[in-house]
Amino acid sequence: KPIDETFWNHFQETLFYHHSEFDEDEGYRSLATFLNQLDARHATRGNRIYYLSVQPKYFPIIVEKLHKHGLIYNTQAPSWSRVIIEKPFGHDLPSMQKLQKQISENLNENQTYRIDHYLGKETVQNLLVFRFGNSIFEALWNYKHIDHVQITVAEDIGIGTRGHFYEEEGLLRDMLQNHMMQLLSLVAMEPPASLNASSIRDEKVKVLHSIRPFTTDDFEEGIIRGQYGPGFINDQNVVGYRQEKDVNPKSNIETFVALRLFIDNWRWAGVPFYLRGGKRLPKRGTEIAIVFKDAPGVLFQSKERPNLPNVLALRIQPDEGISMKINCKVPGPSSPIQPVKMDFRYSSYFGQSPPEAYERLILDCILGDSTLFARSDEVEQSWKIFTPVLDFWKAHPSQHFPNYASGSWGPHAADEMIQKEGRQWRIL
Template identity: 45%
Template sequence: MEIRSPNPDTVFVLFGAGGDLSRRLIVPALFNLHLDGQLPARFRLLAVDRQDNQAATLAQSYRQGVADFSRRGAPAADVWTEFATRIDYQRMDVTDPAAFTALGQRLSAKAVPATDRIFYMATPPSLFAPIARGLGAAGLARDPACSRIVVEKPLGHDLRSFREINAVLGEQFTEKQLYRIDHFLGKETVQNILAMRFANPIFEPVWDRRYIDHVVVTVAETLGVEHRGAFYERAGALRDMVQNHLMQLLCLVAMEPPVAYDADNIRGRKLDVLSALRPITREQVPQCAVRGQYADGWINGARVPAYRHEPEVNPQSNTETYAAVRLFVDNWRWQDVPFYLRTGKRLTAAVWEISIRFRDVPHRAFPASAGLNTQPVRLVIQMQPEQGIVLKFMAKEPGSALRLRPVDMRFSYREAFNMPSPEAYETLLHDVMTGDATLFMRADQVEAAWRVLMPVLEAWADNPPDDFPNYAAGTWGPESAEALVAADGNSWLTPTLPPEAPAG
């Protein structure tokens, strides 16, 4: 894979510059790249918003955002001042086509001929189309080699709306110019799934249906909807997490080895997985997917309210805060191996992990008293709160009696490398600047994921739940989720928590 350096002359146009996403994630990531010497030499940040503002005022707000949300904490005054000189501001109404002509004139006035222009849409999806059309009409999308556009999720509310958004983006930008960002894919441990699988020959021989019984992908949160009640009412757990984040994790586990580590190969192998997912019919939805909504309960010793009592949430809301689906990849490697994906808010612990459960031994040579099957052998890829890999297997206890018990073989990124991992947005923004699309979603991937889940969304919309809320905050979710995996003779594997975390 060719490693490119960013163009020394790069302007980063940030639409929605006054919003929460820019302050919490994007600018802190850019500042950390600045500290690490990874920003282009003549990098400029052009902040665009519709509010009356000044560059210096916005820079001060950004500085507080860096202090509050950066992994490095509050910036030193001299270093921040150096970074702040790179920030400009332009007031702009993106629904006014004439405003893009002014934007183009400003960009041209300060640019050398080969300047890279990155347009980042940290805006509601409703503004994607007018921004894309405005950029196209002003000639700012004309050069595929120098112009790139980054769009945040949600990429539509369903398959139809995704196609509408994608059609508008595709009218103005080529696919190679489009970077659909999923911050999960920028996490170090997510990237290292490929390294673990394809750089180590010990895993590949057992990475298939002969040795793996099932796979569980868990993204559990203790938080509620916080300040996002209005957004979450329109989204729900299936759209917000499963359709993008969890499906991408499934792809990394199930994909075939790429010919080369580059964008086309990696994304092509992911599409193969999504294309092989067994379709779910409307009639099959009750056996393949469950939903839940949290009631009040206790989290870390504090009483928390039910979802229907959260700010900006309908008191009779039927929006799911928990979703679990069972999927099958119909190919030679994975035929009939269930993949269970689950996510939820206000669960027992905040933990993100992939658990690969291996098949039981074919013959039990040890007596039942030895305790062979007290815990299944499994490989756990941890993403949060720990970052690492745990192999759980059976070993004999010390002593003369034959007694087996489960033990852990652990790898920790923190302990092994003794250095902090970059935040996901740091990795992804640097990749945008170098033109590396490996960790970004292609249009056909997003469409395939929507296509798989549309029957679930439609069935849920046509059949409102009659048992919401159906799980207490601080638990692992509704009983119906247990029934989902029990139908296959399985049970949810307890996530691998650090010692200080609650076990549930």
């Protein structure tokens, strides 16, 4: 984005750097002195946000030291202190619960902002307005009219310089347990009592509690894991995951996951949700696709009317917008049917691209609005869903990695999983 030079010159005068080790008391004492000086100079009244973009194992010690030296406090206006915590919040359910217990000794829930940048995307924020502000869609938003839902988070890049991180986390922890479950809960939630943070997050948690637990059959056939091998993408040859820097050459870490799950409540009874995410796929894109049931075919013969379900697609990135696929007659004397797309793009309609996700989320934290941040019970329930999967994978390492080439759409097993149920993945 172009930067206004006048604005930047003013902004950079408020940027400062302070160096310290995480576990040294003297560093926090000097930080407190430094921040007090800035408060006096800029009249910020002690209002502070601490952004912890570090490994989860460092969260407790940093929060404990901040509290010990009076840098975080739970007081009423005019002064406040808040902490933004990056994902992943924990490594599995036991580690998440331990981490939450440690942090809560020094930090209240209303001060804790667990950030997920996907929730800062304009299309994600628009989901509530789109669903509950348009009666034509909310009336159809249930098992009577929806055949299935697809959520895809595709990245064309590999792991880059994050070899150490990925060897500890893998894609399920990096992407599925947080990003994709946040998207799913917003798609599937019931109307909140109000638009305040507590009401919205209460409904999201209810969705997570309604997800049907995975079975052994699911582990073996309904959840597909993959790891990228060498291939060709974006006009260049690329190495496989096991050849990346800081990766075990015999690594069993997944870089792709596809699965099917069910939400056992009235609205979504029997409707499958298909989720897939992966690295080194053909293109970058994140999409939520609501695939509606076919209309009765009594008016059209099969030769004139192929299987063309209506699809509502919400594009999260890179080109944020919403499209609707409907069926129309092709002009002419015959009556073939062809799908057409009604398309809305934020950049085209409003004349500018939406703000970056982190811009919105950091502003919300400044304003004390936690709506778009994950609450502890959300994170805990998500780990309850996926920790059994991680335990199964640990006990049963894949014998087939790498099982998809870079530049492909993942393992063949992911296609077979959805095709055997008479459906197919959407092409982004």
